[in-house]
Amino acid sequence: MSSHLQKPVVRTRRTSSVGAINLGDNKVPGLSTMKESEQSKTAALARMRALSEASKGDVDLLKKFYLTYREMSYRHTWLTPLVILLAVYGAYFLSGNRTASNPLHPFVAISYQVGDSDMYGKGIGDLCFVFYYMVFFTFLREFLMECVLRPLASALGVTGEHKTKRLMEQAYSIIYYGISGPFGLYIMYHTDLWLFRTAPMYATYPDLTNQYLYKVFYLGQAAFWTQQACVLVLQLEKPRKDFKELVFHHIVTLALIWLSYVFHFTKMGLAVYITMDVSDFFLSLSKTLNYLDSALTAPVFFVFVASWTYLRHYINLKILWSVLTEFRTVGDYTLNFATQQYKCWISLPIVFVLISALQLVNLYWLFLVMRILYRLLFKGIQKDERSESESEETVQVDKHENDENEKTMEGNPDPALKKEN
Numbered sequence: 001m002s003s004h005l006q007k008p009v010v011r012t013r014r015t016s017s018v019g020a021i022n023l024g025d026n027k028v029p030g031l032s033t034m035k036e037s038e039q040s041k042t043a044a045l046a047r048m049r050a051l052s053e054a055s056k057g058d059v060d061l062l063k064k065f066y067l068t069y070r071e072m073s074y075r076h077t078w079l080t081p082l083v084i085l086l087a088v089y090g091a092y093f094l095s096g097n098r099t100a101s102n103p104l105h106p107f108v109a110i111s112y113q114v115g116d117s118d119m120y121g122k123g124i125g126d127l128c129f130v131f132y133y134m135v136f137f138t139f140l141r142e143f144l145m146e147c148v149l150r151p152l153a154s155a156l157g158v159t160g161e162h163k164t165k166r167l168m169e170q171a172y173s174i175i176y177y178g179i180s181g182p183f184g185l186y187i188m189y190h191t192d193l194w195l196f197r198t199a200p201m202y203a204t205y206p207d208l209t210n211q212y213l214y215k216v217f218y219l220g221q222a223a224f225w226t227q228q229a230c231v232l233v234l235q236l237e238k239p240r241k242d243f244k245e246l247v248f249h250h251i252v253t254l255a256l257i258w259l260s261y262v263f264h265f266t267k268m269g270l271a272v273y274i275t276m277d278v279s280d281f282f283l284s285l286s287k288t289l290n291y292l293d294s295a296l297t298a299p300v301f302f303v304f305v306a307s308w309t310y311l312r313h314y315i316n317l318k319i320l321w322s323v324l325t326e327f328r329t330v331g332d333y334t335l336n337f338a339t340q341q342y343k344c345w346i347s348l349p350i351v352f353v354l355i356s357a358l359q360l361v362n363l364y365w366l367f368l369v370m371r372i373l374y375r376l377l378f379k380g381i382q383k384d385e386r387s388e389s390e391s392e393e394t395v396q397v398d399k400h401e402n403d404e405n406e407k408t409m410e411g412n413p414d415p416a417l418k419k420e421n
Contacts, residue, residue: 078146081139088132107132110215119209122261126219133223134230141172156292167291173284180221181277187214188270196271196315198322202330205343206264218266221273222257229254249361256354263342265351271319272355275311282307298376305373312362320359323352 073079092104100111106125113120149168158164191214192200210218229250253276260269282304289297327333327348335344 076142076146078139078142081135081142084135085139110212110219114209118212120212120215121209126261129219130223130226133220134227137224137227138231144172144175145169158291163291167288170284170288170291173280174288176224177277177281177284180217180224181274181281183217184270184274184277187217188274191267191270193267193271196274196318198319199326199330201265201267201271201319201322202326202343204267205331206340207266208264208340210266214266214270217273218261218269222261225250225253225257245361245364249358252354252357252361256358259350259354263347264340265343265347268319268351271315272358275315279304279308279311301373301376305369308366308369313359313366316355316359316362320352320355323348323355327351 088104088107092098092102092108095102095104099105100113105111106128108129110120110129111125112123145168149171150164152171153164153167158167188194188196192203232247232250256269256272260266260272282300286297286301286304289300327343331343332341333343334341335346
């Protein structure tokens, strides 16, 4: 048989089992990387038909302007958040009043400065800051993904829409955690908490005020995690196998953020933030290198395993142990609503249960990490079979047509997970 009649050879991409990493906090999709539903496609086609119709009057022109904006915001998901940001920032700065008396001040800047000092109190206005910067993180994520990370993925030779989207999501996580992790460590370095000391978490309680950068970091993290939770709720993709665990993790995280802030356990909250951000940075870096078929995938994965184990388990358990041993004995231990003293017999079990719940989810994910590590150490390089959310790409290669017959196929579940389920 002549060579031009030969059937294409299916070549399955092979890489390390590190590609099966399917855990942690950085798996929430962006708006632009969600699966496009049939309803959204139909709506887009209807808008394009309406825009192509002839205009008969001013009302038709206004309708077309509205439809044009709708279509642009549909194609560029960062557009509407940008409009909101510019409108609020513009009104704030053009007003000429950049003090706390400006109604927009709580949205663009932190509130409750104590005199002329660098210390800031807390109040309901902090919710305005969190809400506004939820919009900021939505814009930042969508803009970076569409205008920076997608072209970067193409320049790096990444092909296939699914793989490109996953790479974009992990690259965004690298950017965020690459800033928030060092920022948190910088703040910790300038406090008595350095290297995760636990006694200072209780010695000065209640911490009714925080320094400027401390409060910016804390509320910024609250905005980031709340925005992530909202996107997770809106997720249109098929839920992954640990979707329930991921939702539970976000619920516990949000509960820890708000309760620790309102009831003045922010020193403990800072330590928990850092343990999550630094470990997630190495997780995202491992996944990104895997998508790029980098030789550094395995070494970085080992660094990730070490950081995850130390931060999310050793440090987390250290904090849990301090709740049992130091919570009562270090600092005041009494209930006094007048002085906002809540470190007492009521808050102790609540704090312990919430951190324990976070630890349980992390232990589940550690089990998956150890299984992947076992496969990497004892089975070496092998077929990268994804779980439900990590579909695999295969390339059909004809000897005379090279890569023109590229085709994306859905991968099988992770063999280790398949065995369990």
